[in-house]
Amino acid sequence: xxxxxxxxxxxxxxxxxxxxxxxxxxxxxxxxxxxxxxxxxxxxxxxxxxxxxxxxxxxxxxxxxxxxxxxxxxxxxxxxxxxxxxxxxxxxxxxxxxxxxxxxxxxxxxxxxxxxxxxxxxxxxxxxxxxxxxxxxxxxxxxxxxxxxxxxxxxxxxxxxxxxxxxxxxxxxxxxxxxxxxxxxxxxxxxxxxxxxxxxxxxxxxxxxxxxxxxxxxxxxxxxxxxxxxxxxxxxxxxxxxxxxxxxxxxxxxxxxxxxxxxxxxxxxxxxxxxxxxxxxxxxxxxxxxxxxxxxxxxxxxxxxxxxxxxxxxxxxxxxxxxxxxxxxxxx
Amino acid sequence: xxxxxxxxxxxxxxxxxxxxxxxxxxxxxxxxxxxxxxxxxxxxxxxxxxxxxxxxxxxxxxxxxxxxxxxxxxxxxxxxxxxxxxxxxxxxxxxxxxxxxxxxxxxxxxxxxxxxxxxxxxxxxxxxxxxxxxxxxxxxxxxxxxxxxxxxxxxxxxxxxxxxxxxxxxxxxxxxxxxxxxxxxxxxxxxxxxxxxxxxxxxxxxxxxxxxxxxxxxxxxxxxxxxxxxxxxxxxxxxxxxxxxxxxxxxxxxxxxxxxxxxxxxxxxxxxxxxxxxxxxxxxxxxxxxxxxxxxxxxxxxxxxxxxxxxxxxxxxxxxxxxxxxxxxxxx
Numbered sequence: 001x002x003x004x005x006x007x008x009x010x011x012x013x014x015x016x017x018x019x020x021x022x023x024x025x026x027x028x029x030x031x032x033x034x035x036x037x038x039x040x041x042x043x044x045x046x047x048x049x050x051x052x053x054x055x056x057x058x059x060x061x062x063x064x065x066x067x068x069x070x071x072x073x074x075x076x077x078x079x080x081x082x083x084x085x086x087x088x089x090x091x092x093x094x095x096x097x098x099x100x101x102x103x104x105x106x107x108x109x110x111x112x113x114x115x116x117x118x119x120x121x122x123x124x125x126x127x128x129x130x131x132x133x134x135x136x137x138x139x140x141x142x143x144x145x146x147x148x149x150x151x152x153x154x155x156x157x158x159x160x161x162x163x164x165x166x167x168x169x170x171x172x173x174x175x176x177x178x179x180x181x182x183x184x185x186x187x188x189x190x191x192x193x194x195x196x197x198x199x200x201x202x203x204x205x206x207x208x209x210x211x212x213x214x215x216x217x218x219x220x221x222x223x224x225x226x227x228x229x230x231x232x233x234x235x236x237x238x239x240x241x242x243x244x245x246x247x248x249x250x251x252x253x254x255x256x257x258x259x260x261x262x263x264x265x266x267x268x269x270x271x272x273x274x275x276x277x278x279x280x281x282x283x284x285x286x287x288x289x290x291x292x293x294x295x296x297x298x299x300x301x302x303x304x305x306x307x308x309x310x311x312x313x314x315x316x317x318x319x320x321x322x323x324x325x326x327x328x329x330x331x332x
Numbered sequence: 333x334x335x336x337x338x339x340x341x342x343x344x345x346x347x348x349x350x351x352x353x354x355x356x357x358x359x360x361x362x363x364x365x366x367x368x369x370x371x372x373x374x375x376x377x378x379x380x381x382x383x384x385x386x387x388x389x390x391x392x393x394x395x396x397x398x399x400x401x402x403x404x405x406x407x408x409x410x411x412x413x414x415x416x417x418x419x420x421x422x423x424x425x426x427x428x429x430x431x432x433x434x435x436x437x438x439x440x441x442x443x444x445x446x447x448x449x450x451x452x453x454x455x456x457x458x459x460x461x462x463x464x465x466x467x468x469x470x471x472x473x474x475x476x477x478x479x480x481x482x483x484x485x486x487x488x489x490x491x492x493x494x495x496x497x498x499x500x501x502x503x504x505x506x507x508x509x510x511x512x513x514x515x516x517x518x519x520x521x522x523x524x525x526x527x528x529x530x531x532x533x534x535x536x537x538x539x540x541x542x543x544x545x546x547x548x549x550x551x552x553x554x555x556x557x558x559x560x561x562x563x564x565x566x567x568x569x570x571x572x573x574x575x576x577x578x579x580x581x582x583x584x585x586x587x588x589x590x591x592x593x594x595x596x597x598x599x600x601x602x603x604x605x606x607x608x609x610x611x612x613x614x615x616x617x618x619x620x621x622x623x624x625x626x627x628x629x630x631x632x633x634x635x636x637x638x639x640x641x642x643x644x645x646x647x648x649x650x651x652x653x654x655x656x657x658x659x660x661x662x663x664x
Contacts (some may be wrong), residue, residue, distance in 0.1 A: 242593075243597070244594075244597060248594060254591030256588030256589060256591055257590045257591055257593045258593075259586030259587055260586065260589075261589045262574075264603060265574050265575070265606070265607070266605070268610060269605055270604040271602070271603045273595075273596030273598070273599065273601050274600055
C-alpha cells in the first residue's frame, strides 16, 4: 500500500516558503506486530509546528529533513496487528501530514464516546481545546470574578478560552483583527477589541475601555503589542498564561520585548509559560467538563477547513496570515 | 523639640537631581496619647524609594511634595505615651529621612531579641533580608538541587539571596560589576560573572560557562541584558522571582524588553513579581531561620555606611551608581 506524505526539504528562515514542502510517495512495509494502519480523514495544522521547523530543539524535537512530517490527525483503522484496535475504529494520533499512517498502537487513541463530529477531537476536544482549558484553569487559575483578556481570541485556542471564561461568569475581552472575528466575539458576549492600526498605547487604551476594572487573567497567544498593552492594565496578583507568541514565530531577527515588564513587580503579577503536553494527564478531567458542553451545542467552535492532502502546507501557512477562524484543519 | 527632615520639592524625570531634596526643620507638637518619639540612629535608603518619587501610585503611594519623606529607620524611644514603649527601647519604623520621628505606636516595632548590631534590622534582618528570603523561598520555591542565578548579587538583597541559596546547597552564580564585588562573591563560593562591557549575548555565554547545567531559579533585581541573558539559559520549569528592575528606574523613555520572552513557553517557565509587604506575615519564620545564622556569623552581610542626616540623599543617589556593597545605610 502506498503512503503519500509531506517532507520538509530545508529549515526556513522567516515565513516558510511553500516550495519547502514536498509531497512524496512511499510503499508501506507489511504491518508489524503491535502496529495499526490508519486511513487519515482529518489533519491538523497548528502554529506550534513552526517551532519544529527551526532545526533547533525547543520543547519538541525538530522535524527531520526528508522524513515524513508529523502532526495531529483523525482517521479510521484499516488494518491492525494489535489487540486493542480493529478495522473501522476511529482514532486520533500524531501521524499527520500524510494520507495513510502506519504506527505502533501505543501512539494511537480511540476517539472518546462523545457525540460530536470526529474532527472536533483535533480542535475543541483535542489539543487546542485542552490547551485552552489547562491554560485558563491550571496556569492562570481563573476564577469567576476575574476580568479576563485573551489575544488571538477567535483562534483555535483563544475561541475556546473566551467561551470557557464566559461560562465561568467572567468579564471577557478578546483581541482580534478581522471584522468577522470581532463580530463572532461580540456574538458570544465577549468585548471585542481590534489590534488593527494601533500601537501598544492605543491598544492599551482600547483594552482599558473594554475592561474598566483591569485585567486579572491574560491568556497570551500573540506577544508584541498585545503583551505590552496587557501589562499596562494588569490588576494586582494578575496571572498571565503564556500559551504562545505567534507574532514572533517567523521573525528573522530578535524583536524587542515589552518595555513595561516591571509591571510584573508593581502588580505582583505572574507570567507563566506552559506546554499542553505537560498537562495531558488531566485530559479526562477536561473531557468530563467540556465534552458535554460541546455535545450540547453550548460551545460554538469554529473550524476553517481546507481540502485535500496537497493543500496541507497552504493551510499551515495561512495560520500566519490570520486566515483561520477557530481551528484550521484539512479534510482528506 | 525640633525635627529635621527631608522633603522632595518636585517629582524627578530620570535620575533625581540632588537639589530636589530639601532639608527642613519643624517644631514637633506635644506628644499625643498613643504616640512615641524616637531619636533615629540609622536610616535606610533603598531603590524602591525611586518609585515613590514618580508622582504616580504604584504599589505604594508617592511621596507627597513638601512633606517629610519616609523610609525604614532604627532608633531609640526618647518619649512615649503608649503603654507598649518606654524610653530607651530600640525600635524600627518607617519614619526615616529625619532625625527625630514622632509616630503612632502602631507603626513602631521593638527590635527582636537577637544578638546582632541594631542596624542589621534595616538590612540582613530587615526589609532587604526578608525580601531575599521571601523571593527565594516563597516565590521561586528554591530547592537544594536548583541552579541559582542572581543579578545585583552583591547588593542588599542579592548578597543575602546568594548566601541563603548556598546554605541550601545550591549551585549559585552571581552577576555584578565592580571587581571588589566579584571578589566578595567568589569568597562566598559563588560563581561570579561580570556584566561589564558585555552585551546580552556575551553575558549569556558567561552565565552558561559559570552554570553549565543551566538556570532553575533566577532572582531578578536588574532587568535589561541580565534578564535577556538569563532567559536564554533557563531550564525547564525554571522560576524567575522578579524583585525589581533597578536598571530601568531612572529611564526617561521606555526601554525595550528582552527579545526572547518566548523562552518562558519553550522552557515552561514562570516569572513572578513580588512585593515583600505581601509576605510580612512570614517575618517570624524568616527571623527563626535567618536570625541564628546572622548571630552566629554564618552570613556575611555587607554594609555601606554614609554619615549624617545631611548625606541621606547622596546615599540614596549612590544606589544608582552601584556604589554600595550590601545594604546602604545612613548613620546619624
